Amino acid sequence: MENRNAIRAFIQKRVNHKELSDSDNIFKLGFVDSMFALQLVSFVEKEFSVVVEDDDLVIDNFNSVDAIERFVNSKVAGSVSSIVAE
């Protein structure tokens, strides 16, 4: 839930606090500009200490609060399993 709140707060600030549900596609709604994706990637990396790889650059990973949370959780789980594997 904490991750979701942080993601929601980041996006809300960048869509000028427009009404937005967690499943709304922020790209399709036209709420963000071309530089937003870069800011979103930087936010995800810094906030959740994960690395976004070029393979992760898929629009479905970033198009809503729900999608970003799923992506972050999968990356965090991936990091934990690689540490355990080591």
Added chain:
Amino acid sequence: MNTDRGLFPIDLTENQIESEKSFVKFVEEDILPIADKIDREDDMPESVFERMTELGLWGAAIPKTYGGMELDNMTLGLLARALGRGNASILSLLIVHSMVGSVLSRWGTNEQKQEWLPKLAKGDAYASLALTEPQGGSDASNLKLVVEKEGDSFRVNGKKTWISGAQHSDVAIVVGSLEGKPTAFLIDLNEVEGLSRKKIQGMVGFRGAMLAELDFENCLIPKSSLIGRVGFGFSIVAGYALDLGRLWVSWGCCGISESCLKMSVDYSAERMSFGNKLLDHQLIQKMIADMMADVTSSLLVCYHTSKARDENGTAVDESAMSKYIASTASRRVSDNALQIFGAAGCSESSHIQRYWRDAKIMELIEGTTQIQQILLGRHAKRYF
């Protein structure tokens, strides 16, 4: 030229101060003596490339793992500032080269990194960034350069223009439309068949930036040329490059502005008019005060943007703000300098007229002033 930091000194580490001294030494000894000649001849002598290779400057923004210097954003800014004082064309060539190096380090595949980064770091290969097209600049949704899948390759058709360094660059990041989406590709310009380059000269400024048009006619490139993923060519790949490029341009503008200010203060303190020194006339004092205000605000915003980028990895809004402030400032400052110098500043033997012409170009590259204004205006509610 010195490394003074103006009325409000900026905090630098010992390493950053030492680095800046070496950049200034390079500019004073190797660039300023030939800066106007480069401008007049509209070409960059090979000796400049060689000297920059000796100093490792081509690898300034490339990780040490690949043989680069991996300078922090503050030190990169100081380098751009020194080059801005020297010759904006050299700065421009280094900016595009470094943007490509930086993008590859972050978003390139392992194969692309291994093949190109060591060469780019050593100056064994030069890079360009090809975004602008004859029909449009920052309008990513209307790219006319089309890329189509063809078996295990891509077919490229279209033109890129006003591309810095493209007269001689070995590799370029080219953004085109694949499946209707802006997508980035790394293209080996020496290997690709069907590419023609057209030299562009006689620009108002940046004479020596080796501009060219790249015309891709039925060019086949390997599938491994893709950078990032389909649809992210502008927002991520070019966006990442522009974030760095705008910061560098801003620092370069500081260099131009500081040189114009210093030269104007020195000149007006000596030049006599109506029995007084120029600097004793209140209308001149007003111009000098305006120039000081522009130089000071430019330096401070660049300093904070470099800090933000060092802390956060990117600084999209901060870079746009620095570009907006510093480039419009350098146009005003150089204009005031030209006014103070009069005919002496308009002569081809004066750096001032070159700074004035180059400052205008600074307002156009890496997104025009209007693009920065749109971006900042849209994002205003985030901060105020």
